[in-house]
Amino acid sequence: MKINDISYRGVWLDADGWSVRIIDQTRLPWSVDIPRLVDCADVARAITTMQVRGAPLIGAVAAYGLALALRADASDAAMQRDAALLAATRPTAINLAWAIGRMLAVLRDLPASARADAAYAEAGRIADEDVAQNAAIGDHGLPLIEAIAARRGKVRILTHCNAGWLATVDWGTALAPIYRAHDRGIELHVWVDETRPRNQGAALTAFELAGHGVPHAVVADNAGGHLMQHGEVDLVIVGTDRVTRRGDVANKIGTYLKALAAHDNGVPFWVALPSTTIDWQVDDGISEIPIEQRAAEEVTHVSGLADDGVVRSVRVVPPGSPAANPAFDVTPARLVSGLITERGRCAASAAGLLGLFPERG
Amino acid sequence: MKINDISYRGVWLDADGWSVRIIDQTRLPWSVDIPRLVDCADVARAITTMQVRGAPLIGAVAAYGLALALRADASDAAMQRDAALLAATRPTAINLAWAIGRMLAVLRDLPASARADAAYAEAGRIADEDVAQNAAIGDHGLPLIEAIAARRGKVRILTHCNAGWLATVDWGTALAPIYRAHDRGIELHVWVDETRPRNQGAALTAFELAGHGVPHAVVADNAGGHLMQHGEVDLVIVGTDRVTRRGDVANKIGTYLKALAAHDNGVPFWVALPSTTIDWQVDDGISEIPIEQRAAEEVTHVSGLADDGVVRSVRVVPPGSPAANPAFDVTPARLVSGLITERGRCAASAAGLLGLFPERG
Numbered sequence: 001m002k003i004n005d006i007s008y009r010g011v012w013l014d015a016d017g018w019s020v021r022i023i024d025q026t027r028l029p030w031s032v033d034i035p036r037l038v039d040c041a042d043v044a045r046a047i048t049t050m051q052v053r054g055a056p057l058i059g060a061v062a063a064y065g066l067a068l069a070l071r072a073d074a075s076d077a078a079m080q081r082d083a084a085l086l087a088a089t090r091p092t093a094i095n096l097a098w099a100i101g102r103m104l105a106v107l108r109d110l111p112a113s114a115r116a117d118a119a120y121a122e123a124g125r126i127a128d129e130d131v132a133q134n135a136a137i138g139d140h141g142l143p144l145i146e147a148i149a150a151r152r153g154k155v156r157i158l159t160h161c162n163a164g165w166l167a168t169v170d171w172g173t174a175l176a177p178i179y180r181a182h183d184r185g186i187e188l189h190v191w192v193d194e195t196r197p198r199n200q201g202a203a204l205t206a207f208e209l210a211g212h213g214v215p216h217a218v219v220a221d222n223a224g225g226h227l228m229q230h231g232e233v234d235l236v237i238v239g240t241d242r243v244t245r246r247g248d249v250a251n252k253i254g255t256y257l258k259a260l261a262a263h264d265n266g267v268p269f270w271v272a273l274p275s276t277t278i279d280w281q282v283d284d285g286i287s288e289i290p291i292e293q294r295a296a297e298e299v300t301h302v303s304g305l306a307d308d309g310v311v312r313s314v315r316v317v318p319p320g321s322p323a324a325n326p327a328f329d330v331t332p333a334r335l336v337s338g339l340i341t342e343r344g345r346c347a348a349s350a351a352g353l354l355g356l357f358p359e360r361g
Numbered sequence: 362m363k364i365n366d367i368s369y370r371g372v373w374l375d376a377d378g379w380s381v382r383i384i385d386q387t388r389l390p391w392s393v394d395i396p397r398l399v400d401c402a403d404v405a406r407a408i409t410t411m412q413v414r415g416a417p418l419i420g421a422v423a424a425y426g427l428a429l430a431l432r433a434d435a436s437d438a439a440m441q442r443d444a445a446l447l448a449a450t451r452p453t454a455i456n457l458a459w460a461i462g463r464m465l466a467v468l469r470d471l472p473a474s475a476r477a478d479a480a481y482a483e484a485g486r487i488a489d490e491d492v493a494q495n496a497a498i499g500d501h502g503l504p505l506i507e508a509i510a511a512r513r514g515k516v517r518i519l520t521h522c523n524a525g526w527l528a529t530v531d532w533g534t535a536l537a538p539i540y541r542a543h544d545r546g547i548e549l550h551v552w553v554d555e556t557r558p559r560n561q562g563a564a565l566t567a568f569e570l571a572g573h574g575v576p577h578a579v580v581a582d583n584a585g586g587h588l589m590q591h592g593e594v595d596l597v598i599v600g601t602d603r604v605t606r607r608g609d610v611a612n613k614i615g616t617y618l619k620a621l622a623a624h625d626n627g628v629p630f631w632v633a634l635p636s637t638t639i640d641w642q643v644d645d646g647i648s649e650i651p652i653e654q655r656a657a658e659e660v661t662h663v664s665g666l667a668d669d670g671v672v673r674s675v676r677v678v679p680p681g682s683p684a685a686n687p688a689f690d691v692t693p694a695r696l697v698s699g700l701i702t703e704r705g706r707c708a709a710s711a712a713g714l715l716g717l718f719p720e721r722g
Contacts, residue, residue: 029679030679191685192682194557194558194660194677194678195583196555196557196581196582196583197581197583199677202660202677202678202679202682203677203678203679206678206679206681206682207679207681207682209682210679210681210682216682216683217682217683217684217685218660218661218678218682218683218684218685219660219684219685219686219687220557220558220582220614220615220660220686221557221581221582221583221615222556222557222558222582222613222614222615222618222690223614223615223685223686223687223690224618225615225617225618225621225690226614226617226652226687226689226690226691227687229617229647229690229691230647252583253581253583253584253587254581254582254583254584254586256586256587256590256622257583257585257586257618257619257621257622258618260586260618260621260622260625261617261618261621264621286590286591291587299555299563299579299580299581300579301665302663302665302675302677303675303677304662304663304675304676304677305675305676306667306673306674306675306676307673307674311675312667312668312673312675313667313668314663314664314665314666314667314672314673314675315665315666315667316555316560316563316564316663316664316665317555317563317564317567317579318390318391318563318564318567318568318571320567320568320571321553321563321567321568321570321571321577321578321579322577322578322579323578323579323580324552324578324579324580324584325580325581325584326580326584326587326588328587329583329584329586329587329590330587330590
């Protein structure tokens with residue numbers, strides 16, 4: 001999608017044909033920086049520091065990271081070490097393990113001399129498939145929005161965090177149906193949760209929507225329940241970092257609170273995901289999905305543009321007070337109206353998922 | 362209560378015997394500034410700009426504001442004008458209208474020459490009664506904490522916004538039972554919601570608790586549901602800006618989301634209030650209580666201490682994106698475990714409230 005009328009993907013090969021380019025999302029929306037990643041350590045650091053984030057994008061970037069690693073050393077030992085390093089960069093996103101596993105399955109039995117080229121090719125396929133999947137998610141989510149538009153005209157949609165094109169290789173997951181609907185001329189208003197502590201809603205989703213011309217307003221994470229009580233939200237669409245076999249949804253901390261409010265007010269709550277986000281090994285998301293505890297500084301400090309034009313971090317919690325920072329929560333399937341995947345929509349249940357993905361039965 | 366071992370109230374008369382002192386809460390926790398208010402306009406500005414905030418404290422400060430107004434001009438016309446000016450400074454807090462109404466009832470039939478002295482005396486009574494009421498709220502809330510402590514030892518309590526002594530003349534409402542329990546030696550851990558967009562939890566509640574030595578941690582507003590899902594919260598206590606006759610609770614935006622999560626996880630959700638906060642004229646809080654829409658800048662900008670030691674405001678929403686800022690929400694009585702008042706605890710219902718306040722029947 002576009003920034004300042006230039007089209008980008010979330011990850012691409014540099015013109016040199018081997019190094020990897022990303023958009024540094026820690027600098028957005030204030031600055032569009034395009035770091036060049038030249039080795040596996042660069043990629044691991046980009047993921048850990050959240051220069052790239054969003055489950056689908058992390059998977060594609062990690063795949064390119066393994067290609068860079070194999071370019072330097074394609075031995076079995078190095079490949080296993082670097083794959084483990086990349087897989088350990090973030091604990092919650094299932095796409096990361098999926099992408100590394102897919103790469104290893106292709107590469108394992110190849111001679112070392114053939115591995116780097118094969119890894120670049122496979123990483124490219126992972127990226128292209130992500131784009132196609134997200135376009136399909138947009139197509140399958142579109143009818144939900146069209147149905148509301150037919151009933152009442154303007155459609156008011158709330159989203160949490162950033163599940164837009166910046167979280168994927170292109171299109172996004174939760175935002176893909178929104179972009180499709182906007183392009184069809186449906187009148188939209190998107191409520192963008194700020195998404196503390198890292199403010200990906202305010203910094204990234206708002207930035208994306210403004211770039212594409214979609215009307216929206218940023219609200220504090222606290223506001224969504226009130227908006228739903230007063231009939232100001234027709235639909236909630238969020239992304240996810242991991243969906244369990246029975247339809248529990250791990251996503252950015254605070255998603256569960258919005259799902260509760262949607263359920264209490266009869267507002268449909270949909271989750272958009274590529275099927276790579278489904279963890280078929282896990283049933284009970286609340287007890288089984290490990291939740292990443294991130295640094296207290298993300299809560300105690302906020303980064304933004306100061307009036308002197310410098311991006312500064314300011315402390316918002318007094319120095320004598322500690323902070324805790326669980327980064328994700330799990331929304332139980334009973335609160336989810338349904339899932340939007342690249343194969344279509346389904347109920348958030350084992351039966352619903354197996355209906356779309358019978359090969360997992 | 363104390364800041365740096367000096368005891369303060371939320372509002373008091375200066376040593377000159379007529380001007381009014383407050384703690385500028387927009388400067389906390391970085392600086393303890395004590396502005397001197399010399400006329401009605403000063404007081405109105407202090408309330409509007411939230412130098413003083415918290416429903417009980419606003420009422421007491423407005424009462425002193427009317428005393429300052431009458432010192433300048435005690436005519437009927439001026440008294441009505443200034444009372445209306447003060448009553449219009451904030452739309453949601455019922456205590457404001459209550460305090461102004463109580464003042465006018467005392468003053469209306471007095472000769473103009475007697476009004477200023479009577480107004481100071483009545484404002485002093487309002488302040489002293491608030492302190493006594495909050496101490497009683499602490500006593501009535503304490504058994505809830507003692508019962509949990511007897512069962513499991515350490516008690517983990519979540520609170521939203523600031524309903525501590527800084528929101529009242531002294532003691533606080535939601536924090537009064539916490540201070541009482543801490544002083545009794547009960548082991549506590551308080552989860553402090555940051556409370557975007559104005560961050561009163563991070564800036565004021567954390568500051569208060571640290572000053573009093575109560576163990577606590579600040580969390581993003583998004584975190585509470587996850588903490589409750591994982592059994593990390595034994596009790597929620599919040600304050601309120603207005604309680605309806607049937608027990609609906611208007612409080613800082615986001616309170617409703619925490620009440621939903623508490624209900625979903627079987628965590629008791631209590632609301633602490635002086636009875637002046639009850640609006641006996643209103644039943645349905647969601648449809649009948651006007652919700653203040655505050656400036657978008659509270660969402661688009663965050664204020665904090667920069668690393669150069671200067672308190673700075675940084676922009677967190679890109680300039681091309683608007684923001685919306687509803688300041689309160691209403692938690693329906695069905696989600697409230699009970700109310701803690703100066704007369705005791707009761708169910709959040711008309712029957713419960715009338716049991717404690719039969720004179721309203």
